Amino acid sequence: MLEFLKANWSDILAHIAQHLWLVFISIAIAVVIGLPLGVLITRRKRLRGPVLGIANVMQTIPSLALFGFLIPLPFIGGIGPRTAIVALVFYALLPIIRNTVTGILGVDRNVREAAVAMGMTDRQVLFQVELPLAMSVILTGVRVAVVITIGVAIIAAEVGAGGLGEYIFRGLRMDDNRLLLAGAVPSALMALVADFGFSLIERRFDSTNPRTRAGKPLRALAWAVLVLGVALMGYAAWRGIKSRSSSSLSHGHVTVGSKDFTESVLLAEIVAQMLEARNIEVDRRFDLGGNLAHSALVGGQIDLYPEYTGTAFTAILHHQPITDPKAVYDQVQREYSSQFNLWVSDPLGFDNTFAILVRGEDARRLNLRTVSGAATHARQWHAGFGHDFMVRPDGYAGFARAYGLQFAGTSEMALDLTYTALASHKVDLIAGNSTDGRIAALDLVQLEDDKHYFPPYEAVFIMRPTADDVVKDEYVRRRPLMDIMGRLAGAISTDEMRKLNFEVDGARRDKKVVVHEWLIKKGFIN
Amino acid sequence: MMMSLSEQDHEPLVEFRDVSYAINGGRPIIDHLSFAVERGETFVLLGESGCGKTTTLKLVNRLLAPTSGEVRVEGKTTAEWDAIRLRRRTGYVIQEAGLFPHFTVEQNVALVPALEGWDEARGRERVRELLSLVGLDPERFAHRYPRELSGGQRQRVGVARALAADPPLLLMDEPFGALDPLTRSSLQKEFVELKSRLGKTVIFVTHDVREALLLGSRIALMDAGKVVLLETPNGFLKSENKLARAYLETLRSEF
Numbered sequence: 200m201l202e203f204l205k206a207n208w209s210d211i212l213a214h215i216a217q218h219l220w221l222v223f224i225s226i227a228i229a230v231v232i233g234l235p236l237g238v239l240i241t242r243r244k245r246l247r248g249p250v251l252g253i254a255n256v257m258q259t260i261p262s263l264a265l266f267g268f269l270i271p272l273p274f275i276g277g278i279g280p281r282t283a284i285v286a287l288v289f290y291a292l293l294p295i296i297r298n299t300v301t302g303i304l305g306v307d308r309n310v311r312e313a314a315v316a317m318g319m320t321d322r323q324v325l326f327q328v329e330l331p332l333a334m335s336v337i338l339t340g341v342r343v344a345v346v347i348t349i350g351v352a353i354i355a356a357e358v359g360a361g362g363l364g365e366y367i368f369r370g371l372r373m374d375d376n377r378l379l380l381a382g383a384v385p386s387a388l389m390a391l392v393a394d395f396g397f398s399l400i401e402r403r404f405d406s407t408n409p410r411t412r413a414g415k416p417l418r419a420l421a422w423a424v425l426v427l428g429v430a431l432m433g434y435a436a437w438r439g440i441k442s443r444s445s446s447s448l449s450h451g452h453v454t455v456g457s458k459d460f461t462e463s464v465l466l467a468e469i470v471a472q473m474l475e476a477r478n479i480e481v482d483r484r485f486d487l488g489g490n491l492a493h494s495a496l497v498g499g500q501i502d503l504y505p506e507y508t509g510t511a512f513t514a515i516l517h518h519q520p521i522t523d524p525k526a527v528y529d530q531v532q533r534e535y536s537s538q539f540n541l542w543v544s545d546p547l548g549f550d551n552t553f554a555i556l557v558r559g560e561d562a563r564r565l566n567l568r569t570v571s572g573a574a575t576h577a578r579q580w581h582a583g584f585g586h587d588f589m590v591r592p593d594g595y596a597g598f599a600r601a602y603g604l605q606f607a608g609t610s611e612m613a614l615d616l617t618y619t620a621l622a623s624h625k626v627d628l629i630a631g632n633s634t635d636g637r638i639a640a641l642d643l644v645q646l647e648d649d650k651h652y653f654p655p656y657e658a659v660f661i662m663r664p665t666a667d668d669v670v671k672d673e674y675v676r677r678r679p680l681m682d683i684m685g686r687l688a689g690a691i692s693t694d695e696m697r698k699l700n701f702e703v704d705g706a707r708r709d710k711k712v713v714v715h716e717w718l719i720k721k722g723f724i725n
Numbered sequence: 726m727m728m729s730l731s732e733q734d735h736e737p738l739v740e741f742r743d744v745s746y747a748i749n750g751g752r753p754i755i756d757h758l759s760f761a762v763e764r765g766e767t768f769v770l771l772g773e774s775g776c777g778k779t780t781t782l783k784l785v786n787r788l789l790a791p792t793s794g795e796v797r798v799e800g801k802t803t804a805e806w807d808a809i810r811l812r813r814r815t816g817y818v819i820q821e822a823g824l825f826p827h828f829t830v831e832q833n834v835a836l837v838p839a840l841e842g843w844d845e846a847r848g849r850e851r852v853r854e855l856l857s858l859v860g861l862d863p864e865r866f867a868h869r870y871p872r873e874l875s876g877g878q879r880q881r882v883g884v885a886r887a888l889a890a891d892p893p894l895l896l897m898d899e900p901f902g903a904l905d906p907l908t909r910s911s912l913q914k915e916f917v918e919l920k921s922r923l924g925k926t927v928i929f930v931t932h933d934v935r936e937a938l939l940l941g942s943r944i945a946l947m948d949a950g951k952v953v954l955l956e957t958p959n960g961f962l963k964s965e966n967k968l969a970r971a972y973l974e975t976l977r978s979e980f
Binding site: 309310315316317318319328332 | 786788809810811812813814815817819820821822823824825826827836837840886896
């Protein structure tokens with residue numbers, strides 16, 4: 200763990216700074232909107248119900264769903280910090296508005312009346328009496344908002360906004376506790392420190408106790424936290440400026456996206472490095488959850504991302520699953536062009552279908568080879584499936600029907616966790632990905648889909664036809680992406696993909712390094 | 726500070742002309758009320774809770790506006806007055822004083838002078854003068870917060886605050902109502918003395934007939950939004966009015 204910290208401390212600090220920056224900006228915006236809105240609805244009774252109602256509903260929208268809505272929107276949407284901040288502001292508004300209202304309405308009627316009777320204008324009553332007296336309640340609202348935001352900002356990593364969530368999602372995906380801790384511990388500490396710091400400030404504003412002042416050591420601590428926070432934010436801003444200013448030197452600019460699992464990131468990284476080898480600036484927007492990558496591509500926030508024909512066919516084009524790979528590919532290519540004006544590359548050479556997995560020891564003991572063969576044992580088994588598998592049209596329901604499977608029980612959980620759950624005997628059968636490196640690493644066995652239930656999942660790249668046009672420099676090849684796609688067609692076998700995945704998930708090696716080595720070995724870069 | 730008789734106008738300082746007040750067309754809380762308050766007098770509004778006496782008071786500094794009729798202050802109707810100006814020229818003292826808990830005694834008293842843009846030194850001087858006037862040592866009390874004062878002390882600060890900008894008119898809504906009997910009695914005596922020194926016009930709301938008799942130059946007895954009797958304390962004692970007799974009865978049974 201110490202070595203991990205030593206090797207990554209600057210990266211961790213940068214992520215903490217990014218996280219703080221997201222929280223700070225979001226809270227600042229939420230206060231600027233929420234406080235006046237709260238004051239307004241203490242003046243306009245009729246607006247109170249609707250405003251609080253809307254703020255309430257906003258807070259109940261699951262964050263991923265909210266991101267899904269936001270990404271295609273102009274101005275506030277897209278991939279990156281802006282979308283994350285919009286969502287965080289939504290979540291932070293309710294406590295701030297509610298406590299502003301509660302605080303102001305809670306001011307002693309006698310005091311308010313005296314203020315008016317003394318000849319104070321509305322503005323003077325608000326700024327000299329109501330707000331100061333409500334301040335400790337309002338600050339409690341801000342405190343709650345900050346703590347919520349620190350937590351929700353984890354999700355920001357899903358839309359490529361960075362922050363500590365990157366560690367947590369990476370850690371989950373790679374089953375690496377050090378990464379999980381590197382994300383979870385700083386964010387938990389941040390929440391605690393924010394909570395504590397605000398309670399000190401609140402006490403200073405508590406009108407029922409005007410003489411309380413924070414003791415010297417506490418005040419020193421609060422200052423230290425503030426200074427540290429500002430310093431980290433400054434660092435984050437500096438990094439932000441630095442990364443932006445360097446982009447002007449490049450020949451062109453391509454934004455590469457990926458879904459939120461290792462294989463998708465590796466494929467995206469392959470293209471990214473091949474582009475960079477051609478001196479083209481690459482913006483990496485990896486780890487987009489659910490169908491966010493597709494929304495982002497349609498919305499123009501990314502230029503390309505790796506997809507699977509079967510997923511495109513069923514989950515995006517909403518067709519019933521069919522089994523002929525060629526038919527699926529042709530129809531996807533045709534409909535993507537007509538519906539979305541998107542290009543589909545040639546298949547990369549491997550098929551990442553659902554892999555029905557059991558433990559190696561069980562397979563050998565029971566002599567299992569096919570899913571049909573396992574059906575008789577299913578009644579004693581507990582199965583674990585990812586969320587995706589449970590809902591997709593080519594997923595659980597049809598699968599169980601096709602094989603007449605009945606399990607003792609099924610658990611729906613994060614796909615990444617099912618592998619560990621299987622290896623540690625928490626479940627007995629899972630639906631993983633056929634190219635996952637952990638299949639070999641954890642001694643799992645893939646059962647053959649002998650009834651050919653699963654449709655083909657050939658890996659392809661989906662891209663915007665205009666992506667190649669950004670390269671204007673005459674010394675650069677006119678169509679670098681077309682060129683790269685041509686080289687990658689059929690270039691990656693299932694076995695090769697599984698090895699690449701294993702390098703990252705099993706051997707815990709850096710993705711960029713793994714991809715770099717592979718590209719050199721293949722002669723795609725030198 | 727004493728006002729000479731020659732300065733006094735013949736016009737009443739406050740006049741109610743056929744004033745009614747009701748909330749959203751409901752039962753009138755004030756019902757066709759007419760009376761005039763002369764300069765320099767202590768005009769007591771006496772009555773049970775709910776009879777409309779506090780509402781009457783709030784109509785004077787336009788915390789409320791009449792539904793019909795007009796309230797005149799210094800010859801102008803309250804509707805013609807700029808509400809902010811009117812209120813800054815009218816001292817207001819309420820039960821529990823209504824002091825600002827986040828202000829020191831000094832800041833509370835200097836509130837209206839500060840709003841009126843007095844310079845700080847003049848304001849501070851005025852605060853010392855007023856605190857001394859209401860019997861509080863400025864050195865000891867100026868920098869305390871209201872919660873560090875006793876009920877009687879808070880009420881004194883409340884009076885000092887109302888007097889700060891030297892308004893010709895004071896409105897007092899049961900200012901001594903929440904105090905213990907001993908404190909109340911001594912504050913009442915001090916009020917009489919202060920009043921004679923300052924010569925302010927006071928409208929004083931109370932439900933305590935003894936207080937009304939002690940402080941008032943005239944007593945307006947209110948019931949269901951009407952003045953049922955308007956008398957000097959002597960006249961009140963001799964009145965045959967049923968409600969007045971009932972009040973005086975409570976006074977006797979106490980002994």
